[in-house]
Amino acid sequence: METILHFFRTYPEMAIFLTIGIGFWIGQLKYKSFTLGTVTSVLLVGVLVGQMDIAIPGPIKSVFFLLFLFVIGYSVGPQFFQSLRSDGIHQVIFACVLCVLCLVVTVVIAKILGYNPGEAIGLFAGAQTISAVIGVGTDTINTLGASAADKQAWINIMPVCYAVTYIFGTIGSAYILGTLGPKLLGGIDKVRKETKELEEQLQKSSIGEDPAFVDANRPVVFRAYKVDTNWFDTPRSVSEIEGKMQSMGRRIFVDRVRIDGKIVEETPDLKIKKGDEIVLSGRRETVIQDESWVGEEINDPELLTFPVESIMVLLTKKTACGMTVEELRRQKFMHGILIKSIKRSGVEIPVLPGLKLQTGDLLQIMGMTREVSTAAPLLGYIDRPTNKTDLIFVGLGILIGGIVGALTLRLGGIPISLSTSGGALIAGLFFGWLRTKHPTFGRIPEPAVWILNNLGLNMFIAVIGITAGPTFLEGIKEAGFMLFVAGVLATSIPLLLGIWVGNKIFKFHPAINLGCNAGSRTTTAALGAIQESLDSTIPALGYTVTYAIGNTLLILWGVVIVLFMS
Structure with a gap:
């Protein structure tokens, strides 16, 4: 002792x-x-x-x-x-x-x-x-x-x-x-x-309820489909496909396309026809819904292997501060960008369309690298992971x-x-x-x-x-x-x-x-x-x-x- x-x-x-x-x-x-x-x-x-x-x-x-x-x-x-x-x-x-x-x-x-x-x-x-x-x-x-x-x-x-x-x-x-x-x-x-009524009020947007913003803890997913339904008898553009999903109250994007066996970069005007394959991205709770109007889901490692970036952005730009989530996602530069979470004073808050964003909010956004690179600087400072x-x-x-x-x-x-x-x-x-x-x-x-x-x-x-x-x-x-x-x-x-x-x-x-x-x-x-x-x-x-x-x-x-x- x-x-x-x-x-x-x-x-x-x-x-x-x-x-x-x-x-x-x-x-x-x-x-x-x-x-x-x-x-x-x-x-x-x-x-x-x-x-x-x-x-x-x-x-x-x-x-x-x-x-x-x-x-x-x-x-x-x-x-x-x-x-x-x-x-x-x-x-x-x-x-x-x-x-x-x-x-x-x-x-x-x-x-x-x-x-x-x-x-x-x-x-x-x-x-x-x-x-x-x-x-x-x-x-x-x-x-x-x-x-x-x-x-x-x-x-x-x-x-x-x-x-x-x-x-x-x-x-x-x-x-x-x-x-x-x-x-x-x-x-x-x-x-x-x-409380549920307030949730519903904050979830409302001009295109109906947007499940993409209900639960910030759910992951974003990417799923591949083979286009083979009658809706594509007439070739449809990428913007038409995304517009149809938006009209259904679902914020989903076309992130990858294979046409005639060759993977090509998607653009809003790119035409998709029967037999082509596409990758859709969105919140899990939206993407797993019925996509029979597109075609059969496929497991294609090559098509699903591509760079996706998830980064934290410190909201500082006056052009974004003061907007609601719904208003922000309507901005042209937010195309293809999904908000995974929002932290305020270190506390994670629900990501709802009616939520007003404030200076100093920390947003976790996810999307294709080129889309994230466009959107992030317009939101604020990219808070990349570091140990320094x-x-x-x-x-x-x-x-x-x-x-x-x-x-x-x-x-x-x-x-x-x-x-x-x-x-x-x-x-x-x-x-x-x-x-x-x-x-x-x-x-x-x-x-x-x-x-x-x-x-x-x-x-x-x-x-x-x-x-x-x-x-x-x-x-x-x-x-x-x-x-x-x-x-x-x-x-x-x-x-x-x-x-x-x-x-x-x-x-x-x-x-x-x-x-x-x-x-x-x-x-x-x-x-x-x-x-x-x-x-x-x-x-x-x-x-x-x-x-x-x-x-x-x-x-x-x-x-x-x-x-x-x-």
């Missing part, structure tokens, strides 16, 4: 990796629909590892936490600024209202129970499931004029309060929004019916944010600043938005965003847990059962009020209302519960704008809470 203690005390970085490894493993375990989640698991494992009384060098947790905050801002920045000047302003205002409710309710409960700044921050972080507040709160507490002993005691109690309140914060939010919310809005059957991260952009961005955050103003003798962590978040928002204007620099690939987001936060939480380990049990005794009750109230009251406000004041559609509440509280687990309950992805349309606003305000509330409670 002495050897083990000596090893981890000599090499504290090994204790962090031990905590991360076991914490992520436990976080993946699930019983029915219940799971602790990665952050809580890492914290609790850190507390156990911390019983070995391991000293962790200070800068480690700060470095990873700043990386986490910068990349969070980078991810939501485009949507954050776009929402401020788009028709999503009602969702922006709603998110601000709900975030203020979360702040006020938590502060009032903390004041009534006589909590210190550390206990209030821990309560807020757990009840609102916003782990990053712990870091912002820690930075702000360190700027106060209190004694070093008081500040350390407040910092040590934060993870205790977070751990006690986080479980209901997650499970309770999912239950309130996924199960109780639909009942409060008229009953689950009524809300499901209204612009670390100049990341490093200088965090530095600039940290400098701004470190600036301190004194009001009535009270030092007020964003702290370096708040500055990093604001810098991430700005630089994420800036990249949509100048997409040739500042690239952070999606896998890198994931690693910086998850590893950055959990490295920080691991250090918090290890550092707080020796005093954790004492903190549990000090906090008492009332802390759990306080967490239930701090989670439930803002969400219940939010559902009412969204319904009565903002007049949101029920599905959008629930999605807005989940986004404002940045609780992805609740969004999943809502979508499962309503059997629809429509709630995601209310999640993205409010998620960008909520992720920013809730984290910055860490500064406000410390100032209120001190």
